Amino acid sequence: MADKILKEITLKVWRQKDAKSKGKFETYKIHNISQGSSFLEMLDILNEQLVSEGKEPVAFDHDCREGICGTCSLFVDGRAHGPDDDVTTCQLHMRRFDEGATITIEPWRCGGFPVIKDLIVNRGAYEQILQAGGYVSVNTGGIPDGNAIPIPKPAADEAMDAAACIGCGACAATCKNSSAMLFVAAKVSQLALLPQGKVEAARRAKAMVAKMDELGFGACTNTGACEMECPKSISIEHIARLNREFIKAKLKD
Amino acid sequence: MAVLDAKIPEGPLKDKWSNHKAKIGVVSPANKKKLDVIIVGTGLAGGSAAASLAELGYNVTTFCYQDSPRRAHSIAAQGGINAAKNYTNDNDSVYRLFYETIKGGDYRAREANVYRLAEVSGSIIDQCVAQGVPFARDYGGLLANRSFGGALVSRTFYARGQTGQQLLLGAYSAMNRQIAKGKIKSYTRHEVLDVVIVDGKARGVIARDLVTGKIERFGAHAVVLATGGYGNVFFLSTNAMGCNGSAAWQAYKRGAMFGNPCFVQIHPTCIPVHGDQQSKLTLMSESLRNDGRVWVPKKKEDAEALQKGTKTANDIPDEDRDFYLERRYPAFGNLVPRDVASRAAKERCDAGYGVNNTGKAVFLDFKYAIKEFGHKVIEERYGNLFQMYQKITDVDPYNYPMMIYPAIHYTMGGLWVDYNLMTTVPGLYAIGECNFSDHGANRLGASALMQGLADGYFILPYTIGDYLSKEIQTPKIDTTTKEFEEAEKHVTDRLKALYDIKGTKSPDHFHKALGIIMWDNIGMGRTKESLETAIKEIAALKKEFYKDLRVVGDFTAMNNELEKAARVADFFELAELMAHDALDRNESCGGHCRLESVTEEGEAKRDDENYKYVSVWEYKGDDVAPELHKEELVYENIKVQQRSYK
Structure with a gap:
């Protein structure tokens, strides 16, 4: 089955020269887009068109184009990663859009993620939060056999649900408080569920939450928007576990 | 041969690695903290090496073009990682994993390297479990396994369909711990564009800051390339959009020889091409x-x-x-x-x-x-x-x-390395997909993750110590010397030359055209004729590229077009070498299928008499043919035979 061709669509794209400049929307029209193309392939075509006109292409972040690296980060028509549920921007396809559509494309809007250029933001804050404690303190080597500690399947499965986080930033970008709680919770919860991670669970929860607060992310008010927009469907139950871990840790102080 | 010394240790196969480790040099803790190591690329190989070397006490600097080390393309590996644990009681062993890997590679890999890989495979699983990697488990709480192609046993460990992601996040978390301790300095959105050689030894790199466009110098006592493969030379592949061969290619032009460039893996189960708007x-x-x-x-x-x-x-x-x-x-x-x-x-x-x-x-x-x-x-x-x-x-x-x-997926070829994973440039190492060493002419499924982590966690930390034990008297590398100046100027001039062409066509335009030449002529079936056609067509397209390329945007600022132009320029040269290598190898083996050499049933037919060697290419200058050296492959523990899966 050959895909349908969209004869014309209109794009309103956020353009911003660099971190210091003021940005604004520019409007572009593009033609003959196959509905089998991905959203980012559509942007490739826009960029080819801009280059052929001697204009600077739209800068946007993308890499694996199969929904796992977490690089792509677009607000499409007011939703993180666009109108489909449970996908990243790169997995969004043009069959989701109709002939003659007008599509608005913006970068993540979140104080913790300043714009670098056009649609590209700096997510270094997420790096810093993980550096504060998102690991198990083991060195390479001298490790017991992988089967030395049995882990109940439900715990391993739930840890995997949390570990599926791709660090894209959709949660904080969507949250009205710009809270990074779902991101922090995913890591804290994954490691708290596993015997290997339990050893330093208290220190981890405190350090990661403190770093998140220090970097200016807001508080969680349980609106659940993060869970709705998470491309990996990470549940806010992990936030509940983070809160428990955090309180437990604080009570011990 | 004088030029190539694989440095394979003496002794029986199963004792080689232990004997080698017992003999090589070790750096004391007090001296480790005076030594600097640069690692380019932060996938499974680079990430695991960075963390392990930093834990040992070296000062590590890492580079990745992505905005975080966690986004390296290892993240996209789905199915699993092999290890000879024999947890399933189906008669797996180090020997069987070794044997199946050599056979799977169609008898074009080095015995000693592959045996070592199988030997350390079990420790990788232990390491990852300790880091909190949530591998799949059975109801009894123990690790689960599944089967992969080319193996008669179930030895593949997995984390749903996201094994690469989970293993990379494990290595990345170990890196984060060392970044917090100040033992790793991580440069993200930085692309390494040249390797600096001082007195014959690798002493640093030149990198471009992809946000500011500034070109910067970095010095170290040793340099490790973990930059992955060059499958994107085909434009359409399963690689990420940014994957490129540039750092490895510049290393080649600085004297690191290239092994088996024509060995490319074409993966059978990819989603078919939907049309000409396809990007990957x-x-x-x-x-x-x-x-x-x-x-x-x-x-x-x-x-x-x-x-x-x-x-x-x-x-x-x-x-x-x-x-x-x-x-x-x-x-x-x-x-x-x-x-x-x-x-x-x-x-x-x-x-x-x-x-x-x-x-x-x-x-x-x-x-x-x-x-x-x-x-x-x-x-x-x-x-x-x-x-x-x-x-x-x-x-x-x-x-x-x-x-x-089928689609282009992985490159078995890569920088030639000896048993210590060192290239032909002293102090320059290549690990993971970036090197040529373990997969011969075809890699088995779930073995890329195994090799990347084996190199980074358990092999390089030992072998680089041997080299660095002789460098403890070398002070911090001075990056103001003429060698650094020359390398920086070389990078700037090269980029400027591309920027100044001011033609009419984008880098992507040329990249797509190159990809079509490659797929049609150096794809799944290759002939003398198709390869000669490829060489001619690549040369013609390359000429047009240098005449009609258009790079828009600013030179000293974030500029994706300039990044792409430099990568495509390197892909042209790599493509030429791949064609020459494929033309030289008039046999079929693994992923390299010369249609002149197939059995009556249509299976690949090797020619062991004439081609049982690693093709090792040496750069001789831009307009000079590269020189072919041969590393003869010696099989002492395995009987070489026509591969059969019937």
């Missing part, structure tokens, strides 16, 4: 072949009806389906190695039995597995892969068979 191809994990059955129609009229859209797969009864892998290879069936499965798919499609509108697809059907195990079990095993497939194709694979076709 998506892999469907090999693990799917555990439960999916590959077929095309037996009758040509059924195939034609499928191509026209007048029939669907469900209209074709079982007796009219040709399960051609099970038919041709009864012993391994749907789990034959990747090169064999890819060629078989191409053979059926070329014969007119393809099942989609382009005639370039075969079915991978889960109907039978769903009937046997139920929807829920299949969803548990492959849920995220099925979802990914549905998102891309708009077809539900629970109800209609997947359509798949």
